[in-house]
Structures are given as structure tokens and as C-alpha cells.
Amino acid sequence: MEFRHLGRSGLIISEIAYGNWLTHGSQVEEDAAAACIRAALDAGITTFDTADVYAETRAEAVLGRALKGERREGLEILTKVYWPTGPGRNDRGLGRKHVMESIEGSLRRLQTDYVDVYQAHRFDTSTPLEETMEAFADVVRSGKALYIGVSEWTAEQIRAGHALARELRVPFISSQPQYSALWRVIEAEVVPTCEELGIGQIVWSPIAQGVLTGKYLPGAEPPAGSRATDSKGGANFVARWLRPDVLEAVQLLRPLAEQAGLSLAQLAVAWVLQNRNVSAAIIGASRPEQVAENVKAAGVTLDEGLLKAIDEILAPVAETDPARTAENAPKSRP
Template sequence: MEYRNLGRSGLKISAITYGNWLPGGDPKAAKECVAAALDAGVNSFDTADIYGRPDFGAGERVLGEALAGVRRESVVIGTKVCLPVGDGPNDRGLSRKHITESCHASLRRLGTDHIDLYQAHRFDADTPLEETMVAFADLVHQGHVGYIGVSEWTAPRIRVAAALATELRIPLVSNQPQYSMLWRIIEPQVVPACEELGLSQIVFSPLAQGVLTGKYPPGRPAPTDTRAGSERGADFVGRYMSEAVLSAVQRLRPIAEELGTNLARLALAWVLGRPNVASAVMGASRPDQIRDNVAALELSLDDEVCKRIDEALVDPGHGDLVERDADKTARMFDVMPAWRR
């Protein structure tokens, strides 16, 4: 396992972060996957208070149970706050009330006395950023939280938050964005800002919701037992399911085969080799998936291979299939969507 500093801090996290979104509320599957992650050297674990919905908090409870008995100092536990965990007007967002109450609820569910990395799951345009950052600062100064992070924030908002963090003397060290070969909207603005400010990226969906594994051949309907074949999963995967994108993914297969690997490892190795990336969040429903993901760390991609990857993702009829529009961060992720309010 490779360990990388998170931002300019002294905190080191594994290049693979275990995310417990996929096992959901299945304690047995989560325990097996967490054990496999620990055996592989993973020390970073990611969750959120919304995971497990409609049983809000189930993800945190399951992760806490799976880590019970593990030496607390040996792991880095991260969770998030912002998205709705109830029907009340204060059951969401980044107000002082919601952050404080959510933190204590997360501590209880995780079975710990501190959260190593507490992240703002989205930006809350209804709450002054000063209020949000002071609430985070109080939790840090009280010892309940070690480090602060954000998720899917735009570069300008990260800059303002970083200035407030410096003033409040708290460590803002990370951003958690979506990032993959196909989705690169953080590159023009977010990555340069974070490099300047001393934040790292902990990226999610490095396999583009499974599309970069090559399991969706062009010209065929998605199997019903896959994410793209389910009603909920299709909302996330749909943007990648065009014939042009699926055909481009298949053009990556010869590159992977020449390197003696598979498409999933190729995609993960690409992400882990990008500037400013500290770790990639990988979910798993089986222990063997953890071991397969970690094997990507053995793969190093040189400039020529990366050039071939970029060329494979250009379609003669559609042009560059990679999404690079930085403004989409604000439109799609950065501000809490109306349907989640």
C-alpha cells in the first residue's frame, strides 16, 4: 500500500480509500470488505450520514461495527454532513445547528470519540459560509474533529473557505470530487486552486460508475443486475451510456491488455497518477474487489500510455468524449440540488 499526505498536513492516508456506500446496511458484507481492506493496508475509510437512506445513518453504523476492535489510531475515518437526513427544515445544510447535531450523531453511530476528516458534502447557499466554518472550527477546537474537507465545491468557494480556515486556525485539507478518465471537470480550476491552497483531492467514482470496467458493451442493454440497469443507478450512470462512450471504453481494452492488466485497474491507475490526487474512494460488495483495486497501485502509466488513453477517448463523429466543463460543478454538484432540499 502507498500512503500519501493529505494536503499540506501531516496526515497520511492510503492511496485507496474504502467507501462503504455500496454494502449499504449489510453488516456481514461490510465486515468482510473492511477486513479485506485492512489486510491490504487500507487505513482510510469514507462514509456519510446520508448513506443507507432511507435508513439515514445506516452506513455509519455499519462501518462503526465493522471497525469495532480495530486499534482506533491505525485508521482514518471520514464522514460528511449537508445532505438531508430527515424531513425537518434543519435536517440538512451547513447551519451551525445541523453541523453540530450531525457531528454528535455521527460520533455515536461510528462508535468513536472523534472524526478524523469531517467534510461538507455539498455547498449550502442558504447558510453564510462564515457560520459554517465557525461551526467546523468549534468542533476541531473541542477535539471532536481532526481535519476539515469539502466535497464537490467550486474553486472560488474553496478559496473563500480556505481563507476562513486560516483565520480560524483549522486544517482544511481536502476536496472530494468525482473524477475519472471520462469526467475531468476539476482540472481547469479546482486542482490548481487546491494545489495553491494546500488541499488534496480524495476522488470518488474513478471508474465512472463502473462504465470504465468495460462491463457495458455498446449495442446491448444494460443487465438488470447492474447499476446502469437499475432505476436509481441509471440516474448516475446515464451520462456515460451512449454508444460513442461505450465504444471508446472498448478502445481502451488493448492498452490494458498490453500492460497485462484489466480496464478497471487501468482506470484506477490513471486517476492515482494524476496531480493533486491523494486517494481514490472505492466501494466494494465483495472482498475480492478490494484486492483487485489495490493491485492497481502496481501499475505506473507513462506519458505515452496516457496519450494513447486520451486518443482512445476521441470519437470520429463526436469529438472528445471527456467532460471538461468546469462550470458543471456548480450546476450539478456544488450547490445542494433542489430535489434534496
């Protein structure tokens, strides 16, 4: 495993992080989830990402039980707040009430006294940004989080939040966007802004919901047990990539991966790690062997010729419009 600073902060994280969205507490049983976490630990992963909303709060609890007994100082645990975790009008968003109550629930489920990074899971258009940042500042000052971050905020929102964080003297160090060789919308605006402000990217879906593994073949039914067959939500997220043009382009990457001595999944994870603003790539797994395969992308350097060839193949199908971040954001509190 290789390690990187998270932005310009003093926090060092594993460049492959383990995340449990769409798996723990829903798609796989707890014993399988625990086996994947053990595989991550055995591979040298120290950074674990989750959120209160994953599997209706069950994912945090699964992670907490699996990490119990590990040396807390040797781990970096990240979680998030925003999406609904209950039926009430204030069981959602980034208002002070929900933020302060949610951190308590997350710590209880994770069985820890603090999280390393507490992240705003989306931007809350229904709450003044000043209220949100003051609440996050109080979470940090209480010792319940060491740093703060955001997920899927636009460059403009990140800049505004960072300015308030500086005024409040709170370390705002991370952004967690979707990023892969197929989804490159952060490159034009979010990445330059974060480089300027000293914020690092912890990116999710580096293998595009499994599409960049090459397991989905043009004209063929999705493999049994794959995310595309998951009726609990996974199929909805991967559907947009199951177009013939995308799947055909991915298959053209296979000889490039072989040339680099990598699987397609390893190539995809290594690709996002070539971006100097990326501090870590989050991988998920339903089987321990998936963890063992994907961590081999750590420390890999792809040469310029290979990167150019990948870009040429995927350019016709890759999404690059920076406006997509705002388009995909909630327009009002859910």
C-alpha cells in the same frame, strides 16, 4: 498499498480509500459489507470514507460495526454533513445547528470519539459561509474532528472557505470531487487552486460508476446485479455514461490495459492516481474480490505514451468543462 500525504498536511492516508456510498445499508447485506471492509483492511487500506446521508445514516452504522475492534489510531475515518438526515427544516444544510448535531450522530454510529476529516458534502447557499466555518472550527476544537474538508465545491468556494479556515486557525486539507478519465472537470480550476492552497483531492467514482471496467457493452443489456440494474438509486447515477459512444470508447481501452498488465478497472484507478494533486482514490465494492482487484492499482506508474493514448481515445466523450461543478450543485438547501 502505497500511502500519500493529504495535501500539504501531516495526515498520511492510503492512496486507495474504501467508500460505502450506494452499497452498505442499501445495495448489499451487512455480512457482505463487512466482508468487503475486511478485504480492504487485509489489502492494507487504512482510509475509510462515508457520510451521514448514505443509506439514510445506515452506512455509517455498518462501517462502525465492521471496524469495531480495529486499532483506531491505525485508521483514517472520513465522513460528511449537508444532505437531509431527517424531516425537519434544520436536519440539512451547513447551519450551525445541523453541523453540531450531525457530528454527534456520526460519531455515535461510527462508534468512535473523533473522525479524522469532517467534510462539507456540498456548499450551502442558504447559510453564511462564516457560520459554517465557525461551526466546523468548533468541531475541530472540541476534538471531534482533526481536519476539515469539502466535497464538490467550486474553486471559488474552496478559496473563500480556506481563507476563513486560516483566520480561524483550522486545518482545511481536503477536497472530495468526482474524478475519472471520463469526468475531468476539476482539472482546469479546482486542482490548480487546491495545489496552491495545499489541499489534496480524495476522488470518488474513479471508475465512473463501473463503466470504466468495461462490463457494460455497446448494444447489450447491463449485467445482472450491476449498478445499472440497481433500483435503489445506483441506476440513476450510471445512466449518463451508458451511451453507445462512451461504451465503444471504453472498449478501445482494453488493449492498452492489457499492454500495461492491468484490468480496465485497475487502469481507471491508476489513471486518477497519476494526478499529483490526488491523495487517494475511493473505491466501493459489493464483493470482496472487487476490492482485491482494484487495490492492485496502488503504486502503478503509467508512462506518458499510455496516458496520451488514453486521452486520445476518451477525448470525444470525456467531460472537461469546469462549469459542470457549479451546474451540478444544489441552488438552494435541499
